[in-house]
Amino acid sequence: MSQLRRAKTWEISESENESDSEIRQTVSKDDEQTTQAKISPVIAQAKDVQAGCSTVVPVPLPDSETQDVKVKDTLSLPSTSVPGTPSPRKRRRRTKEEIDADEQNAEAKRKAREKIRKERAQEKENKRQEQQARKEAAERLKSYRPENCLKFLTVCIDTALLQDERCDILLETLYAMEWKSIIEKHHLTHTITWKRELPQGEDKPSPVLEEQILMVLTLNEFLDMVVSIKHIQEKDIGEVAVDSLFRQLSEYLNSNGEKVVTLVVIGPNPSSWTLWSGQHGDQTLRSQMGVEYIDIEEALVFLQLYKNTSVIFLEGWQHLIDHVCAVTKALSKRPFKQMTEKDYLPFCLEGSWASGVRVEKDGTGLGQVWSRQIQQLNRVSPAVAAGITSAFPSPQLLLQAYRDLDSDDKRKRLMADLEVKSGDKERRVGPNISSRVYRFFTSPNPHLVLD
Known part of the structure; x- marks a missing residue:
């Protein structure tokens, strides 16, 4: 046997006519034929199973060949047991109560969704309204600032003051400062009042008349008022003229108790009247129906206590213009201060x-x-x-x-x-x-x- 093996080996090694590629092709062909011969019984068995065979007779292979047959672990026998498909059960019909219950549940769910949707829409609308209210409040507060509030103030001048040519200086000053002014007939003559236009969103009717009133008098008109007050103090009301300025002032204050009237007298202060009367003659004051300095002091006290009216003395129209400008600026600051200075405790x-x-x-x-x-x-x-x-x-x-x-x-x-x-x-x-x-x-x- 050893000699035969050596001869076979020698023959392979001495083959000069076949190349290595031809040898590999020959070997691969032999392997394919061997594999095909071994797999053919298995494929025939699978076809028999598919044809409806219930039993399969395996083809035994020799032990030596079992070790060599490997189909790369990718081939597997199909299952021989074919599970049966269960027959569908007959669907049970729902009762009317079940259908009604399902419809009620669906309706309840629909109502719950609708309620949630409405609540969300209402919450969104409330939030939008709150934002709009805050925006309007901010705009309203901004309009009440002094620099903006001056745009809504109007200085109202009585037509009786136009008789004095120096009133043109007041009108020119208001025009130069770009303030609104108007000339109209007032119930109380010789007065200057203020009117305010409210911004949008306020409940009060617009415009609003300010309670501050300036009544401009000359020195002679004020002395006539002093004489009227003296007659009233002496209980001689019949001596008071019907068209006197004091009677007009009293009637106006009786019907408009909320108004605050300030008498502005264009003339010197009573404390300097002694010097002023000495320069212009001793009979200047005495010629006014016996008016003395004590009568003027009593008239000032009477106006303050009984009429809540104060009196200021200004030397000329230029001082009056400055005073009107000061009052106008003070009135423009008033609404903003009232809104910011609320009634809360500072602590x-x-x-x-x-x-x-x-x-x-x-x-x-x-x-x-x-x-x-x-x-x-x-x-x-x-x-x-x-x-x-x-x-x-x-x-x-x-x-x-x-x-x-x-x-x-x-x-x-x-x-x-x-x-x-x-x-x-x-x-x-x-x-x-x-x-x-x-x-x-x-x-x-x-x-x-x-x-």
Whole structure:
């Protein structure tokens, strides 16, 4: 056997006519034929299974050949068991109650979705309205600023003042400052009034007449008014002329009590009338039906007390023009100050601020507000305020303690003996601070001076 093997090897190695490629082709062809011969029984078995055969007889292969047959682990036998398809069950018909219940559920879901949609739309509309309201409020506040408010003010001048040629200077000044002015007939003669146009969005009717009124008089007209007041004080009303300026002023104030009239007299101040009368002759004032300096002083007091009318004396029309401009600017600042200076306590603010105390909705911070309110009084330190607020945690408790006492002396000395701790030192509140706090909380006079 060994000789035969050597001869076979020798023959292969000595083959000069065949190349390496031809040898590989020959070997690959032999392998394909061998593989085809081994796979053909398997393919025939698969075809039999597909044709409906229930049993398959495997073709045994020799052991030596089983090891050589490998179809690259990609071929596999199909499953011999064919599962049966279950027959569909008959669908059960729904009852009318179930159909109604499903329709009700669908309707409820539709209504819930519709409700949610409406709520979202309403919330969006409310948000839009709030934004619009804030925008309008900001625009309205902007229009109330002094520089913008001057555009809505109109200076109204009575036609009787045009009789004086110096009134043209007033009109030229208003025109130069680009302020609105109008000439019209007034119920009270010789007057200058102001009219304001309100911005859009206000509930009040526009325009609004300001309560400030300037009544411009010459010196002789004012002296005639002094004479009328003197007759009234002497209860000689019949001597007062029907067309006198004082009677017109009285009737106007009786029907318009909210108006504030200021008499502007173009002439020297009464304090300098002695010198002025000496320069222009001693009979200047005495010639006005016996008017004396004391009569003028009594007339000024009478106008102030009974008519709430003040009198100012200006040397000439230029001073009158300056005064009209000053009043106009003051009126332009008035609405903005009224909007910004609301009736809130300066020590209790809505937002956080270095000098204020924030009060939450649950009442947190009211104790600090009460302590800060006590500190508004002069010479009341934070330690003294802390001692008072610790004894009386709220203003209501302090007022109740005042009501429980039977005399003013006891009420004034209620907090005099309270202890105050300032560092390591201890002292009392004292009768002075106790009395001032009592007057502050119980006095009906808003203009009372505590110190």
